Each structure stands twice: as C-alpha cells, then as structure tokens.
Amino acid sequence: MVECDVGLRVRIVQQSHKATIQRSDDRRAGVGWVASAGAAQRSALAAQQPARPRRSGGTDQGATPRASGAGIVTSADGTTITHTTTGSGPGLLVVPGPMEQAAELQDLANALAAKSTVHVLDRRGSGGGGPPAPGHGLGVEVEDAQAVLAATGAERVLGLSSGAVIALQTALRTPGITHVIAYEPPITVARRKAAVVARFEKELKAGQNVEALITLVKGLEFGPRALRFVPTRFLAAVLRKGEDEERDLLDRLPTVLQDIRIAEEGAKDLRRFQALEARVLLVGGTRSPDYLTEGLHALADLLPHAGKVLVADADHFTPSEHPDQVLPAFQGFLG
Incomplete structure (x- = not known):
C-alpha cells in the first residue's frame, strides 16, 4: 500500500520484510549475482578481491570507539560540510541519495555502528550541507566526500542511489579507499x-x-504499480493537505535534478571504474525498477571481480527505511 507521511512523503510500505537474501531467478539476478547471505557467501564476498593496505592515521587502525555526534569540515571550495558520527570500528563514510539528510539515515548508521564508525555526510542542499554553487557537479561532490574522509580517516565508502555514483567516483579518485x-x-x-x-x-x-513530486514518484516507478493509475489530480489534492508541514521536503525537490545530472555525468565512460583498486560490492533490490538493476548489470559486466548481491523484497529506499534487510549484505562484505 501507499502511505502519505504527513501529506507529502510518498513511500512503499511493504507488508513483510526478510532480513536474509534469498534466491532469485537467473534472469533477474544475472550470472554471478549472490542470492544468499549465509556464512559461506559472506566469506566468499570478503575474499573475492585481494586485501588492500590501510592508511596510517585512519580509524581502521586502533578502532577507537566514538560517541555519536556531529562534525564540520571545509570542502575544497570553502563550503562547510557537516556529517554525523556513530559507533566504533573501521571508519565508513555513507553518502546519501537525493533529498536524504544524515539524520534520516540514523537507523542505517545505528545498524552498521556495531562494527563500524559510521560517518553520514550531509550533502549540499540537504541538512547542514552548504548550498550548491554554480557549476556544481560530480567533481564537487567527490571533493565534499574527500573532505570528510580526510577529517575522519575513514577508508570505506557506502553510497545510496546517486550517492553510489559519488562513492564509486570518490574511490576512484582517492588513494587508500579499501571498500566501496x-x-x-x-x-x-x-x-x-x-x-x-x-x-x-x-x-x-x-x-x-x-x-512535480507526483511525477517523480509515478514516473520513476517509486511505488506499487497501482499508483501509476491513480489520477495526478486526486493525489495532488491528498498531498496538499500536508504541504505546509512538509515545506522543507518541497524545498529540497530541486536537488533531485542536481542528482540526476550527477548520475548522468557519472554514467559517462563507465570503463574508467575498471581502474578501481578498492574492493567493490554492487547491491540492488528485487523490487526495484528494471532501469535501476540495468545499471547494476552494466557495472557488473565491467567489474567482474566485484561482489554482486540482489536483496529479496528490497527496493530503492530499503537501506534508509528498513536497513535490517540490507545489513547482512553490507556487513558480510565489510567484515
């Protein structure tokens, strides 16, 4: 069913969630995609690529526990970038997707915090991140991520949606990244x-x-198929009831265009990612639209040694809404 969260945030509320990764058919998963997250598969994921040396000074050395808190760094162009920190263990930078703030990914951070010091970036235009500047693009997003990596010593990166494009590019441009x-x-x-x-x-x-929000949700297939047949005029009337309460969400809508341009920029010459030295895990959900899994397959074809997982009953928003579903895949790779 579809839930209107205080009038505007439309999302899928799934009736059942499984914390394990189950087998999917070969046509959907593709050759080489892992369909189970048992102990043997987790060990296989960790062993798929040779270990990388760790940088000195990073959180991977010493694994000092850190209390939850917030940090502020300055990016290469002088813009202030904020991030949250939770947990203890090897440092992991999380790069959110469109319109997501660090605070909205706290459940994911908490889930990962048992084995990692999790730093969640507030991207420009969201949360405490500075405003996007003229000419903003993938390069600037990478510089923002690099600023947090340098300040925290983290050597691992997790990216969601457009944040995954930034994570891959950051790993390509930043020496010492071990996992992405x-x-x-x-x-x-x-x-x-x-x-x-x-x-x-x-x-x-x-x-x-x-x-515009309805166009996005329906057109990008973010919701049950039945939603596409509900008249936009009807949905708009329902959503406007909470418009004032969700002004912040509406104000963040233009950043989606920015993210689409970043994804488009990142899609150029995917062969460059073959130069990645970090271990790579490509993850998707079996409930996500085909155009998203198509992108995963394109990357998988270029990165035959990367780990590949499709999570049963997961969709594009599962990491933020139900992190327990994707945690076995993430933790199995990170160790």
Whole structure:
C-alpha cells in the first residue's frame, strides 16, 4: 500500500520484510549475482578481491570507539560540510541519495555502528550541507566526500542511489579507499526516463512542486504499480493537505535534478571504474525498477571481480527505511 507521511512523503510500505537474501531467478539476478547471505557467501564476498593496505592515521587502525555526534569540515571550495558520527570500528563514510539528510539515515548508521564508525555526510542542499554553487557537479561532490574522509580517516565508502555514483567516483579518485558499496546507482535514469525528467523540471519551474513530486514518484516507478493509475489530480489534492508541514521536503525537490545530472555525468565512460583498486560490492533490490538493476548489470559486466548481491523484497529506499534487510549484505562484505 501507499502511505502519505504527513501529506507529502510518498513511500512503499511493504507488508513483510526478510532480513536474509534469498534466491532469485537467473534472469533477474544475472550470472554471478549472490542470492544468499549465509556464512559461506559472506566469506566468499570478503575474499573475492585481494586485501588492500590501510592508511596510517585512519580509524581502521586502533578502532577507537566514538560517541555519536556531529562534525564540520571545509570542502575544497570553502563550503562547510557537516556529517554525523556513530559507533566504533573501521571508519565508513555513507553518502546519501537525493533529498536524504544524515539524520534520516540514523537507523542505517545505528545498524552498521556495531562494527563500524559510521560517518553520514550531509550533502549540499540537504541538512547542514552548504548550498550548491554554480557549476556544481560530480567533481564537487567527490571533493565534499574527500573532505570528510580526510577529517575522519575513514577508508570505506557506502553510497545510496546517486550517492553510489559519488562513492564509486570518490574511490576512484582517492588513494587508500579499501571498500566501496554501491546501492543502486541510477546511471541509466537520464536516458531511460528522459520524458519524466523533462516534465519534472518543467513543473518545478512553474512552481508546481506537488505535481512535480507526483511525477517523480509515478514516473520513476517509486511505488506499487497501482499508483501509476491513480489520477495526478486526486493525489495532488491528498498531498496538499500536508504541504505546509512538509515545506522543507518541497524545498529540497530541486536537488533531485542536481542528482540526476550527477548520475548522468557519472554514467559517462563507465570503463574508467575498471581502474578501481578498492574492493567493490554492487547491491540492488528485487523490487526495484528494471532501469535501476540495468545499471547494476552494466557495472557488473565491467567489474567482474566485484561482489554482486540482489536483496529479496528490497527496493530503492530499503537501506534508509528498513536497513535490517540490507545489513547482512553490507556487513558480510565489510567484515
């Protein structure tokens, strides 16, 4: 069913969730994709690539426990970037997806905190991140991530959605990164959903933010199939009831366009990722739209030694909404 969270945040509320990764058919999973997260498979994931040396001064050495808190760093262009810190163990930087704030990923951070010191970045335009500047793109996002990595000594990166594109590019450009997890990088969205993106941008420019949100949710298939047949006029009337209470969410909508451009930029010449020295895990959900798993397969074809997992009953928002479902895959890879 669809839940309208205080009027505007539309999401899938799944009726059952499984904390294990189950077998999916070969056509869906593809050759080489792991379909189970038992002990043997977790060991296989960790052993798929040779170990990388650790940087001196990082949190991986010593694994000193840290209390939950917030940090502030300055990016290369002078912009202030904030992040939260939770847990103890090897440092892990989490790069959120579109419109996500660090505070909204606290459940994921808590789930990972038993074995990692988790630093969740507040990206520009969300939370405590500074505003996007003219010419903002993938390079600037990488610089922001690098600033947090340098300040914390973290050597592992987990990216969600467009944050996965940033995570991969950061690992490519930053010496000493040992592990990178990419959860559903939307590298095909600009090409496969060009008409949806164009309509979304048009509605934003016209100040029709509620309609733009509906276009995004329906057009990018973020919700049950039945939602696509509900008239936009009806959904808009329902969502406007909570418009004032969710002004912050509406204000963050334009950053989605920014993320789509970043994903499009990141999709150029994917062969460059073959130079990655870090261990790589590509993760997706069996309930996600085909255009998202298509991007995973494209990367998997180029990175045959990467770990590959499809999580049963998971979708694009599962890491933030139900982190227990993806935790076995993430922890199995990180060790």
